[in-house]
Amino acid sequence: MQLISSGSLMILSGLVFLIFSAITLLGALVATFSKRLIRNASGLALSFVGMAGLYYYLYSPFLALMQIVIYVGAICIMIMFTMMLAEPRGNNGFTPMGTVLTVLALVGCSLMAIGLIFLVGTYSWPVTPQNASFATMKDIGRDILNRHGLVFELISGVLLIAIIGAILIARAGRKKV
Amino acid sequence: MTVWNLSSFLQPYLILAVLLFVIGFFGILYHRTIIGMLISGELILAGASLNLVAFSRFQSPNPVTGQVFTLFIMGLAAAEASIVLALIITIYRNYKSVNASTLNELKG
Numbered sequence: 001m002q003l004i005s006s007g008s009l010m011i012l013s014g015l016v017f018l019i020f021s022a023i024t025l026l027g028a029l030v031a032t033f034s035k036r037l038i039r040n041a042s043g044l045a046l047s048f049v050g051m052a053g054l055y056y057y058l059y060s061p062f063l064a065l066m067q068i069v070i071y072v073g074a075i076c077i078m079i080m081f082t083m084m085l086a087e088p089r090g091n092n093g094f095t096p097m098g099t100v101l102t103v104l105a106l107v108g109c110s111l112m113a114i115g116l117i118f119l120v121g122t123y124s125w126p127v128t129p130q131n132a133s134f135a136t137m138k139d140i141g142r143d144i145l146n147r148h149g150l151v152f153e154l155i156s157g158v159l160l161i162a163i164i165g166a167i168l169i170a171r172a173g174r175k176k177v
Numbered sequence: 178m179t180v181w182n183l184s185s186f187l188q189p190y191l192i193l194a195v196l197l198f199v200i201g202f203f204g205i206l207y208h209r210t211i212i213g214m215l216i217s218g219e220l221i222l223a224g225a226s227l228n229l230v231a232f233s234r235f236q237s238p239n240p241v242t243g244q245v246f247t248l249f250i251m252g253l254a255a256a257e258a259s260i261v262l263a264l265i266i267t268i269y270r271n272y273k274s275v276n277a278s279t280l281n282e283l284k285g
Contacts, residue, residue, distance in 0.1 A: 014181030032204040057184040082262040086269035109203040116195040135241040143241040162256035166263035
């Protein structure tokens with residue numbers, strides 16, 4: 001028994017894709033144009049949630065999971081913690097540059113966006129046969145530890161050094177208690 | 178290509194990635210605080226990640242590679258963010274401000 005026809009299922013899927021795209025863009029706009037730092041960080045979290053949805057449409061559910069865990073769960077929370085430690089008042093966090101400079105930057109960035117979107121639209125992307133199999137978590141783990149083993153080890157070293165460095169930098173200049 | 182099956186084409190993802198990159202680039206110019214610049218930098222990295230995954234889904238014979246590289250980008254972004262936030266805490270302790278324009282002691 002089929003409850004939903006495949007046509008309406010496709011329309012539903014397209015609708016959810018459009019909603020995720022809109023969430024991503026809306027979050028990015030809030031992260032850029034809002035005047036309060038805490039709203040900027042919240043917009044960043046919203047944008048990352050939308051991107052996790054887009055990763056589902058790109059057949060990579062593991063990446064969607066990691067996007068939520070690492071970006072939304074770790075980085076955004078860390079940014080908000082830093083705001084609480086560094087800008088407790090939160091009212092002098094935003095002093096934008098002058099109007100002329102803002103308009104100039106807006107014009108430059110719009111030109112860049114228009115040019116890049118024009119390139120994307122006019123270039124004839126080669127159509128490759130879609131492989132029906134998509135990468136499972138097992139494939140990703142095997143690929144990381146076989147083909148990209150050296151990169152994996154290097155990144156774990158970088159993370160270790162970054163943790164030690166962050167502790168050292170944040171402790172410097174603190175009075176002994 | 179209709180509006181309902183956009184998710185099975187390459188171009189919508191590329192356009193989204195372009196918009197994320199450009200918004201992040203403008204944010205770096207627009208924000209005057211170091212925290213705002215860090216947030217905009219994360220948006221740029223997100224655009225690059227979306228590009229990598231989209232190309233590996235639609236153009237590559239091996240669908241794993243783009244995902245693995247995006248995982249690496251996530252690890253490096255976490256390391257970068259932790260260092261920058263530690264720097265921000267130290268800067269705030271010394272200057273009582275997170276505005277980028279107050280850090281001008283080396284200005285000639």
